[in-house]
Amino acid sequence: MGCEHRQAAGADAAPLQFDENSLSEVKRVIAVLSGKGGVGKSLITGALAVELARQGHSVGILDADITGPSIPRMFGMAGKRVGGIGKLLLPEVSEHGIKVMSSNLLLAHETDPVLWRGPMIAGAIRQFWSETSWGPLDYLLVDMPPGTGDVALTVFQSLPVDGIVIVTSPQDLVSMIVAKAVNMSERMDLDILGIVENMSYVICPDCGKKLEVFGSSKLDKVAAEHDLEILGRLPLDPDLAAACDAGVLEDRLPTGILPDAVAAVEALVPKRQSEASADPQGN
Numbered sequence: 001m002g003c004e005h006r007q008a009a010g011a012d013a014a015p016l017q018f019d020e021n022s023l024s025e026v027k028r029v030i031a032v033l034s035g036k037g038g039v040g041k042s043l044i045t046g047a048l049a050v051e052l053a054r055q056g057h058s059v060g061i062l063d064a065d066i067t068g069p070s071i072p073r074m075f076g077m078a079g080k081r082v083g084g085i086g087k088l089l090l091p092e093v094s095e096h097g098i099k100v101m102s103s104n105l106l107l108a109h110e111t112d113p114v115l116w117r118g119p120m121i122a123g124a125i126r127q128f129w130s131e132t133s134w135g136p137l138d139y140l141l142v143d144m145p146p147g148t149g150d151v152a153l154t155v156f157q158s159l160p161v162d163g164i165v166i167v168t169s170p171q172d173l174v175s176m177i178v179a180k181a182v183n184m185s186e187r188m189d190l191d192i193l194g195i196v197e198n199m200s201y202v203i204c205p206d207c208g209k210k211l212e213v214f215g216s217s218k219l220d221k222v223a224a225e226h227d228l229e230i231l232g233r234l235p236l237d238p239d240l241a242a243a244c245d246a247g248v249l250e251d252r253l254p255t256g257i258l259p260d261a262v263a264a265v266e267a268l269v270p271k272r273q274s275e276a277s278a279d280p281q282g283n
């Protein structure tokens with residue numbers, strides 16, 4: 001990554017990579033990013049994790065949405081607290097084996113607010129990477145905080161992110177918001193796998209017709225503008241919302257959802273691997 005890019009993105013000149021610990025062996029890190037809040041980024045993160053796990057991969061979710069964590073609840077972990085091994089934290093493990101680390105799993109009560117300033121939030125990201133025993137993982141999905149602010153910058157500077165999935169919804173000011181996410185990723189020299197549109201349409205329960213309740217999708221236009229691959233469109237589905245609330249997303253998520261997004265993640269060559277094969281001597 002060029003220094004000028006890091007500085008243009010507001011980064012310090014000093015390298016800030018957080019170290020991986022000896023009990024973690026994470027092969028690929030994928031960040032799920034949205035330009036603004038409430039578009040369903042956490043749901044898409046959860047859905048990708050479930051589908052990857054169903055394909056037999058070992059999967060973890062690092063919930064970097066420190067002040068608005070919603071991953072534990074959708075995996076039935078509300079009210080649980082993570083344990084530890086020596087000085088390391090142990091992620092909570094879902095019914096079907098997905099490992100989760102989240103600020104909500106460190107709080108005494110799920111409803112306690114996280115009133116932390118920037119440096120403490122950055123400290124939590126460090127803890128979730130360097131001081132968490134992830135074990136061997138094929139994929140670690142990072143549920144990013146909404147937007148392109150301080151925490152997103154910390155994650156992109158400090159974790160070895162291999163690729164990014166951008167989530168958007170039709171009611172976004174889609175072009176400008178996607179442009180922000182794309183520009184940030186480019187300045188940080190990160191690969192964008194593509195874009196998923198959430199809440200794209202609703203299927204009428206009576207006639208089965210597809211209704212575009214937020215108006216017609218601008219996804220094709222925006223994807224073409226930014227040269228992004230379209231990785232799928234997910235409908236607004238009350239059953240999905242209910243499954244998240246009840247903590248049973250793993251059981252109720254329809255099989256085969258977002259196949260292109262799953263395939264793009266599976267096809268991703270880890271940066272560390274491609275760098276190693278480009279320079280087998282490690283020079």
Ligand SMILES: Nc1ncnc2c1ncn2[C@@H]1O[C@H](COP(=O)(O)OP(=O)(O)OP(=O)(O)O)[C@@H](O)[C@H]1O
Pocket residue numbers: 034036037038039040041042043044065068070145146198199234235236237238239240241242244245
């Ligand atoms: N496709 C969908 N169908 C039905 N409900 C959905 C869908 N996508 C998201 N939701 C619901 O919308 C709410 C917001 O979703 P989610 O928490 O995933 O958004 P987010 O972008 O991560 O939000 P934040 O910006 O707060 O991090 C949740 O209650 C979720 O269950």
